Amino acid sequence: MPDENIDLLSARSTRRSFLTRLSALGLVIPGVGSALASCSRGEPNESDSARRGAGQGAIAANQQPQAGARGVRNPDSRLDTLHHAEHGTTTSATGAAGPFQRFDATAPPPAKTRTQQIHWRAQAVPLRISPEIVVAAWTFEGNIPGPTLRCRVGDTIEFTLTNEHEVPHSMDFHAAQIDPKTAFRSVLKGQSVSYTFSPRYAGAFAYHCGSSPVLMHIGSGMIGAIIVDPPAPLAPAKEFVLVQNEFYLGDAVNGVQPFDYTKMLGTLPDYVAFNGRPGQYQTEPIRVKRGDRVRFYVVDVGPTVPCAFHVVGEQFDTVYIGSPPGNAIHGVQTFNVAAGGGMIFELVANVAGEFPFVNHGFGHGQKGAIGLLVVEE
Amino acid sequence: MPDENIDLLSARSTRRSFLTRLSALGLVIPGVGSALASCSRGEPNESDSARRGAGQGAIAANQQPQAGARGVRNPDSRLDTLHHAEHGTTTSATGAAGPFQRFDATAPPPAKTRTQQIHWRAQAVPLRISPEIVVAAWTFEGNIPGPTLRCRVGDTIEFTLTNEHEVPHSMDFHAAQIDPKTAFRSVLKGQSVSYTFSPRYAGAFAYHCGSSPVLMHIGSGMIGAIIVDPPAPLAPAKEFVLVQNEFYLGDAVNGVQPFDYTKMLGTLPDYVAFNGRPGQYQTEPIRVKRGDRVRFYVVDVGPTVPCAFHVVGEQFDTVYIGSPPGNAIHGVQTFNVAAGGGMIFELVANVAGEFPFVNHGFGHGQKGAIGLLVVEE
């Protein structure tokens, strides 16, 4: 169906396949998910009608979760305030992408030297963002997000990007004050670009490919974070980096879903994730000890959706909305990080338990920007 | 049409029914509203075509308001800067929901005791959110929003939720520092959950049901505000609570519109409201006296849309973007409250008159997040 490929935002086809994919990820409620999944194969048949009947029942009762298929929800489950994420054995999308790997959110330690040589490659790779989903990623160093870089105000970063992909790419560090025309220029396959910069301001900064159209390059995965420490370090803490990005995907070709520029322009993502995998920190939480100060470097690379960052059961003692250690506000439940921005969120984990961290803009957050912070005794 | 029920985001059906409903609420301009309403019944007929002609005329001239049907607008009308809200007698949606009732925006007084016992019920009720519209609400205590709770930093809140609904529910207070796994756990029908918390930070906080999927439970009406006063009270003021929420609705069944999870995921609401009723404070304004300090506790429960809060004809002397009495900025026309966040907006009403307060993100605000502050001599 050539028309299907082009008319990507057609509500009918897109919404069905979107919900089917959500269902595969466990991001929709069972009753609705199965009803909708049944609609993705084209014309209705008898079996579809039967399932759809169940779906209609759900809709009539506000589409409430149907207990049947997976049994009554356990109200004591630690995941009960999250979305369902009971990933089963996958039979699809095997191959080059390899097994699913969690992205470690732990922030790298402060830099030990005042000068760093960084050499990264722009690479197109198939990347498994969930047990079921492989995307045709454009990346720095083969991952979404790319490596987290950490340095200190005034340090020297000697950076080189080598492009191993047919498409021209570049690197835009938000922590650099530098001429983009030269430093952030695109290079063709096999070429490299090098530049040196010295961050003037502390904070949680984004980096991304800045090649035209930027929306496409950010949206396809060429994103990451650079943490810049102030001259005097912030208070000791357990530190984590959360890079929020959106996924806008086309139908799978040989088990790999391409990124879809038209859907990026439509601004309704299929998934929203912290560190490139929807819901990854539900099944494998972030862990700290009671009494720890916890510091989240939250970078929203977008391309479009803000991150209304919130930790369920906690408030932030401090949010640095500008460069730390100044520019702080206190006693905050939720604050919006703009697309292309970064902020630092701190709390002291005085209470043990299991605390979901979310994008509280739940129309987006429910699509995967939900994780779990476990505070152990 | 089973297909219609499932394919809820199909542009054609949804947009038409959406606009028809907007029209019923008086939220669209007359010429366009009637033309669009005529399209909601299926295939066009002669009468439809005639009306549609008028609509096309409006479109050709930028869809400007047609003076005809309701007469020339009165440019001196106090509602002229608002949307039209000339609710007529309704003939639909009678019955269990009872008559339309305005939600009193007045903030409850500061707590008189340092310990409060609160016992609320999770209930599903038909709720009339406008003279014409009844929704199948999931609620705390039968209303959207639920009751406003008010206490002081360090107070003790002994809270119990009893679930009277078939769907598991829970309670997540953003002002509580507590283990969500235990305190915010879901309970089945007939069960209760109790916990005690003591707010550490002052501010305007959200509460909501945190049961999975959270988007569905917030989106269906299980929302409200908890105000936490600082140890030393803020300056005396006329205080109001505005909880912004979005409505995503399906077609009415027996006069009651269910909430629609698929539309929630689509993030384009049918209505946006302060305190659960689109446009309620246009017809029954909030009233203060000239010279009063006016304090708005603005809580945006979303689920998704930020609130760009603004008062027409005024500027905010103070916006507390974090916990009061610190974390204040001054001389502000508009500030975004994130979904799942809350901020406190203050002005001194030195000028008498009629001041619309709005979500200035008007693509959303025009759908009902508009009210009127009357400053009397």
Added chain:
Amino acid sequence: MPDENIDLLSARSTRRSFLTRLSALGLVIPGVGSALASCSRGEPNESDSARRGAGQGAIAANQQPQAGARGVRNPDSRLDTLHHAEHGTTTSATGAAGPFQRFDATAPPPAKTRTQQIHWRAQAVPLRISPEIVVAAWTFEGNIPGPTLRCRVGDTIEFTLTNEHEVPHSMDFHAAQIDPKTAFRSVLKGQSVSYTFSPRYAGAFAYHCGSSPVLMHIGSGMIGAIIVDPPAPLAPAKEFVLVQNEFYLGDAVNGVQPFDYTKMLGTLPDYVAFNGRPGQYQTEPIRVKRGDRVRFYVVDVGPTVPCAFHVVGEQFDTVYIGSPPGNAIHGVQTFNVAAGGGMIFELVANVAGEFPFVNHGFGHGQKGAIGLLVVEE
């Protein structure tokens, strides 16, 4: 097709025509743009299929830019981090609108007198917002945005609006503390409204027509900025005013595209622009000298989309999120200006080069909210 006119958000027709128009503006990548453009004329034909084949190839490889038609991208091009804007000779939309004219972003100088008499007209005009696109604008003084007004805290502005358009209009200055019922009232064609105000707070404020429905009047172009200087002037700087607005357009009638209220309610704009022309400052950049302090007065009139303001290759030394000279944060990469809000962004241009300034919410920014700041030696 009457149905087409009404069913404006039908995904199929709207998305195609949307992308066709984007393509005309040079805002989409060549391979995809041509494939999509070919779909806007109705049923596919052989030529379409051939082009679509190219498009599919692009999609299979993540819709990457096809080098063919316009040659290999020059990675050293100063526009490489921007979107393509190679406007050719236009053959459409000639006539009353006149030639395309850049909107000068230079802020007007500080007011020399403490009292200003301002007399503006509300006018409907065809306005060329790009070499190819003419819109049926509603304006103040014939332009989008209207003139920038500048004054000082405590100054007296004696304002008169005369309406020369069939639709009732009004003026809402966000810098005025005044009764909207009287001052911001609508006037019919041939009538005038006058009022006097004295700004209490410094900052970058929006103004707009406040007539009902406000969404339509803001969305059709009746917008602009008023800069209010603090009593003691801010540090000397090269100053620019950027008013971000969105365009929601219908199909052209006699070469002129009307604004589309239904699409405004849909909140997915066709274009997003600084000062009313998508991408205008790419081809004709804003220019300063190395060492200059650069001050952007960023006003987001919306109607809906926030502006995640960012300068590529720079950080903001100061962002005034409230009234200057207080309410400042420092060391900021990106900050969201709410719809209906304004903030002041400052940087010292210590590095020469070519720095794109953008709405970093790129799903929107890519539609035209991209310009170029050239820092000359």
